[in-house]
Structures are given as C-alpha cells and as structure tokens.
Amino acid sequence: MNDFWIILVGALVAGSCSVLGCFLIVRKMTLIGDAISHSVLPGIVLAFLITGTRDSVPMLIGAAALGLLTVFLIQLFQSSGVQSDAAIGIVFTSLFATGIVLVSLYTQQIDFDLEHVLYGEIAYTPWNTMTINGFEAGPKAVWIVGSCFILNLILIFLFFKQFKLVSFDPSLAAAMGIPVLFFHYLLMSLISLTTVAAFDSVGSILVVGMLIIPAATAYLLSDRLSRMILVSIGIGILSSIIGYFSATVLDASISGCMVGAAALLFGLAFLFSPSHGLVSRFLKRRSAMESHS
Amino acid sequence: MNLLDIINDPNTRWILLGTMFLGLSSGVIGSFAYLRKQSLLGDTLAHAALPGICVAFILTGVKSTSFFLIGAALAGLVAVFLISVLTRYSKIKQDAALGIVLSSFFGFGIVLLTQIQQSEYGNQSGLDTFLFGQTASMVMSDVYMMMTVSFILIFTCTVFFKEFKLLSFDPGFAKGIGLPVVFLDYFIMMLIVAAVVIGIQAVGVVLMASLLITPAVSARYWTERLHIMVILSGIFGMLSGVSGTLISTSVNNLPTGPLIVLSATVWFFFSMLFAPKRGVLSTVWRRLSTKKKYSLEQDKRKGSHPL
Numbered sequence: 017m018n019d020f021w022i023i024l025v026g027a028l029v030a031g032s033c034s035v036l037g038c039f040l041i042v043r044k045m046t047l048i049g050d051a052i053s054h055s056v057l058p059g060i061v062l063a064f065l066i067t068g069t070r071d072s073v074p075m076l077i078g079a080a081a082l083g084l085l086t087v088f089l090i091q092l093f094q095s096s097g098v099q100s101d102a103a104i105g106i107v108f109t110s111l112f113a114t115g116i117v118l119v120s121l122y123t124q125q126i127d128f129d130l131e132h133v134l135y136g137e138i139a140y141t142p143w144n145t146m147t148i149n150g151f152e153a154g155p156k157a158v159w160i161v162g163s164c165f166i167l168n169l170i171l172i173f174l175f176f177k178q179f180k181l182v183s184f185d186p187s188l189a190a191a192m193g194i195p196v197l198f199f200h201y202l203l204m205s206l207i208s209l210t211t212v213a214a215f216d217s218v219g220s221i222l223v224v225g226m227l228i229i230p231a232a233t234a235y236l237l238s239d240r241l242s243r244m245i246l247v248s249i250g251i252g253i254l255s256s257i258i259g260y261f262s263a264t265v266l267d268a269s270i271s272g273c274m275v276g277a278a279a280l281l282f283g284l285a286f287l288f289s290p291s292h293g294l295v296s297r298f299l300k301r302r303s304a305m306e307s308h309s
Numbered sequence: 310m311n312l313l314d315i316i317n318d319p320n321t322r323w324i325l326l327g328t329m330f331l332g333l334s335s336g337v338i339g340s341f342a343y344l345r346k347q348s349l350l351g352d353t354l355a356h357a358a359l360p361g362i363c364v365a366f367i368l369t370g371v372k373s374t375s376f377f378l379i380g381a382a383l384a385g386l387v388a389v390f391l392i393s394v395l396t397r398y399s400k401i402k403q404d405a406a407l408g409i410v411l412s413s414f415f416g417f418g419i420v421l422l423t424q425i426q427q428s429e430y431g432n433q434s435g436l437d438t439f440l441f442g443q444t445a446s447m448v449m450s451d452v453y454m455m456m457t458v459s460f461i462l463i464f465t466c467t468v469f470f471k472e473f474k475l476l477s478f479d480p481g482f483a484k485g486i487g488l489p490v491v492f493l494d495y496f497i498m499m500l501i502v503a504a505v506v507i508g509i510q511a512v513g514v515v516l517m518a519s520l521l522i523t524p525a526v527s528a529r530y531w532t533e534r535l536h537i538m539v540i541l542s543g544i545f546g547m548l549s550g551v552s553g554t555l556i557s558t559s560v561n562n563l564p565t566g567p568l569i570v571l572s573a574t575v576w577f578f579f580s581m582l583f584a585p586k587r588g589v590l591s592t593v594w595r596r597l598s599t600k601k602k603y604s605l606e607q608d609k610r611k612g613s614h615p616l
C-alpha cells in the first residue's frame with residue numbers, strides 16, 4: 017500500500033508539472049520554471065515564520081506571491097536592459113540565497129533541513145496521513161498534490177484556446193482582445209502553486225525535472241499541442257513508476273530516480289521518435305537517397 | 310568576534326584569500342559569458358558537476374579537490390556536448406536543452422549522493438557541503454587549488470583578450486579572419502567549467518551561477534568598454550566574495566555561499582540605481598531634465614509667437 021501511495025504522489029506531481037511544462041516549452045520559457053521552483057523557498061519560509069505552523073494554505077499563498085514576484089522582477093530587469101537569461105539568473109539565485117539564509121537563521125523554529133528542500137522526503141509521505149471526521153483519508157500529500165493536479169487540468173481545459181493562442185501568437189491574441197498579461201501571470205501562478213504543493217513531498221529538483229523533461233519528450237513525439245499535453249502527462253506518470261521501482265532496487269533517492277527515468281525516456285524519444293528522432297530521420301534520409309538513385 | 314579578530318585568524322585569512330580570488334576570476338570569465346548570452350550555461354554546468362564529483366569520489370574513495378576538479382570538468386564537458394547535440398539534432402531549443410541537461414544531471418547526482426551517504430563512507434564524505442557551499446570545509450590545499458586555478462583563468466583571459474572580445478561581439482567576423490571559432494567556443498566553456506569547479510566548494514552547486522552572472526551584469530551598468538567591464542566585474546566579484554565570507558564567519562551557523570550571493574546582489578542593486586549613464590536614477594534625472602528643457606522651450610516659443 018505504501019508503494020502505491022508513493023507512486024501516486026509521484027505520478028500526481030509529474031502529471032501536474034508536465035501539463036504546465038508543455039506551455040513553457042512552446043513559449044521557450046523553461047528556465048523561468050526552473051527559476052520559480054527555486055525562488056518560492058523564501059515565501060515558504062516566511063509563511064512558516066509568520067504563522068508558526070506547517071499548514072499548507074499559508075505556504076501556498078507565500079509561494080504563489082514569491083512566484084509572481086520572481087516573474088515581475090525578471091521582467092523589470094529585462095526591461096531595464098539586462099539580458100533575459102541573466103535576469104533569470106540574478107533573480108532566482110538571490111531569492112534562493114535569501115531563503116537559505118532565513119532557514120539557517122531560524123534553524124530552531126524550522127524543522128526542515130536544506131537537503132529536504134532539494135530532494136524532499138517522498139518516502140515518508142504515506143505516514144503523514146489526514147483524517148476527516150475520524151475517517152482515515154489517506155496521505156495528506158495525495159490530497160494537496162491531487163487537488164493541484166485537478167486545478168491545473170480544469171484551468172487548462174477551460175482556457176485551452178486562450179493559453180494556446182497566447183503561447184503561439186501573443187500579438188494576435190492581444191488583437192483579439194485576450195488579456196495576454198493576465199494569462200501569462202495565471203500560468204506563472206499555477207507553476208508556483210504546483211511547485212509548492214509538490215515541494216514538501218518531492219523537493220524542488222523533481223519539480224524542475226518534471227516541468228521540463230516530460231514536456232520536452234512529448235514535444236519530440238507530437239506536433240499538436242493537445243496531444244503533446246496528453247503524451248506529456250503519460251510520460252510523467254510512466255517515469256514516476258519506473259523511477260520508484262528503480263529506486264527500490266538501487267536503494268537511492270526516489271525523486272532523483274524519477275528524474276533519471278524521465279531523462280531516460282527523453283533519450284529514447286530523442287533517438288527513436290517516429291517523426292523527429294535521430295535514428296528515424298537517418299533511416300528516412302537513407303531510403304530517400306536510395307529511391308533517388 | 311569583531312572584524313580584527315577575524316582578520317587576525319590565520320585560517321580565516323586563507324579562506325578570505327580563496328573566496329577573493331574565486332570572486333575575481335568568476336567575475337572576469339562571467340563577463341564573457343554574459344556578452345555571449347551564455348549566462349545560464351554556468352548554472353547548468355554547476356548542477357552538472359555534482360554527478361562528476363560523486364563519481365570521482367566513488368572511484369577514488371578519497372575527498373580530494375583535484376580529483377573532484379577532474380570529475381566535475383569531465384561532467385561539464387559531457388554536459389556541453391549534450392547541449393550542443395540536443396540543439397543541433399532536434400527541434401529542442403537552447404533553453405529547454407539547458408533545462409533538460411541541468412535537471413537530469415542533477416537528479417543523477419542526487420541518486421549517487423544518496424548512494425554514497427548510505428555506503429560505508431557514511432556522511433563523513435562531506436559531499437553534501439557541495440550543495441550549498443561551506444568554507445569551513447575548506448583546507449589549505451583547497452585554497453592553493455583555488456588560487457592556482459584563478460591565476461590560470463585570469464592569465465588566460467588576459468592573453469586571449471582580443472580573441473574573446475571578437476568572439477563575444479562578432480563571431481562571424483572572427484570566423485572570417487580565420488580564428489578557430491569552434492575551438493575558442495569550447496575553450497571559453499572549459500574556463501567556465503574551471504571557475505564553477507573551484508567555486509562549488511565555497512558557494513555550492515545551486516548558487517554558483519550567481520557568481521558568474523551578477524558581477525558581470527553589475528559591471529555592465531558602469532561602462533561601455535569591454536576591458537573596463539571585465540576589470541570591474543572582477544572587482545565586484547572579489548568584493549562579494551570577501552564580504553560574504555566575513556559575514557558568514559562573524560555570524561554563527563550561516564552558510565557562506567548564500568551570503569556571497571546576497572552581497573553580489575547588493576552590488577547589483579547599487580549599480581542598477583547609481584551607475585552614471587545607464588543607472589535608474591540617472592535615467593530618471595535625464596528624462597526629467599529633458600522634459601523640463603522641452604517645456605521651457607515650449608514656453609519660450611509661446612512667448613515669441615503669441616497666438
């Protein structure tokens with residue numbers, strides 16, 4: 017049963033990240049996802065210091081606020097003439113550093129250590145259960161990450177057309193009266209929410225990996241955004257299953273192995289994808305040359 | 310402890326010297342990375358160094374900075390190679406390629422790190438200090454290593470200044486006059502790898518990118534000339550290294566890396582606000598004075614041509 021809960025949490029994290037990751041990939045903004053997942057740390061720590069509990073709601077608010085601040089600061093520096101990648105680098109390193117300094121200053125009050133921040137404690141999630149009216153309702157992480165997954169799915173499903181247009185042709189979207197900036201910030205807040213929902217159980221490294229790698233894999237496997245999202249969710253879930261079992265075999269970090277499995281699947285798609293893979297393109301070129309001669 | 314005590318302590322003095330040179334050299338090489346729009350390459354290479362360090366530890370079984378240097382450099386080379394393969398042979402863009410390589414190398418590194426921590430060496434390997442950096446874990450030979458590599462980096466940047474300048478601003482022209490562009494490209498990346506490797510012990514894998522990016526961006530605010538920018542960036546890096554180390558030794562329980570990063574950020578904000586031509590304050594002042602001059606002229610015109 018514990019195996020099932022851990023895999024379920026991993027799969028839900030992977031699913032919610034990979035939906036959003038698709039939009040980051042097509043908008044060429046993957047590194048903003050990386051930046052947000054680092055810079056929510058001070059928000060979580062501040063929420064924790066102010067409220068004094070590890071309650072999820074203040075942490076979600078704190079992290080979402082910091083996520084939006086990150087995006088805002090990056091745009092501010094960019095518009096003042098700093099190159100975009102350097103702006104991302106400055107913002108996330110300084111916010112993450114602030115978070116670490118806060119954690120070290122208040123070590124007594126905060127009971128998460130810094131390595132937990134990076135690679136989480138997914139192995140412990142089954143024991144942190146939630147009870148509603150005396151009814152055992154399964155691990156808390158499942159509920160948090162699960163509701164985040166459903167929220168992402170609903171919003172993306174409802175506003176799919178808007179998100180799609182804003183990603184591929186922002187000026188047309190603006191001309192059609194779609195509030196481009198609003199959808200930009202909506203996507204960014206979804207990323208921050210997902211990051212912090214996943215953060216406690218799986219750590220920031222799995223979030224970054226799951227934001228980028230399954231979506232990139234799906235990008236190589238399909239040419240339609242809707243299909244890409246579905247493929248990406250499937251790959252995310254598959255890599256969390258493979259990752260969990262290889263972690264039990266290797267006796268190593270579960271979230272690290274899940275990222276490793278995603279990277280492996282990406283490698284396979286890079287080589288053997290029917291339309292964009294290295295091998296299949298090579299075969300196609302050779303058969304085209306043969307048919308010519 | 311007050312400042313004098315800290316400076317009189319020989320151990321701290323060595324560490325200060327180390328972080329000073331680290332800041333200087335990463336500031337210098339970082340300005341070329343910034344101009345070549347490769348700022349986040351440093352971030353990827355720093356994360357990619359983790360599995361290299363772990364493999365070096367597993368193979369040799371000792372905690373030796375020179376083996377780590379080799380391991381991290383090899384891992385960095387593999388990462389650079391993979392990034393160029395991904396962007397050249399598929400429709401994956403540069404940013405996604407950086408992200409993929411970063412997270413998969415780091416995930417792999419975490420797997421190896423947990424393996425090492427569970428093995429007989431246990432936690433005494435001290436490899437986890439590499440995540441966030443801790444100068445307290447540095448010994449004399451590490452400082453020597455940092456200084457040697459920094460000297461080589463700065464010396465190389467001085468010798469190849471003209472080539473690097475040309476490559477940063479106009480790679481097409483550089484190719485046209487017969488410079489080995491591809492070789493120089495990899496050469497600069499190797500220098501970045503070297504800076505990252507000596508930096509991760511003091512600053513940590515996660516934040517090393519900051520030392521390459523932030524001083525360079527700060528320096529860019531003050532000047533339009535490359536050699537001044539490179540020197541300034543080195544100075545900013547050096548100041549951040551020194552002040553971060555001083556604060557972390559005077560306050561208990563604070564990791565050095567984040568403090569160095571925050572000092573660099575303070576310098577960045579200072580430059581962004583007060584730089585003479587490109588700074589925010591001077592821009593606002595210039596805009597206001599132009600506006601005033603314009604409205605004065607308008608008034609004058611109105612006065613001379615009454616309607």
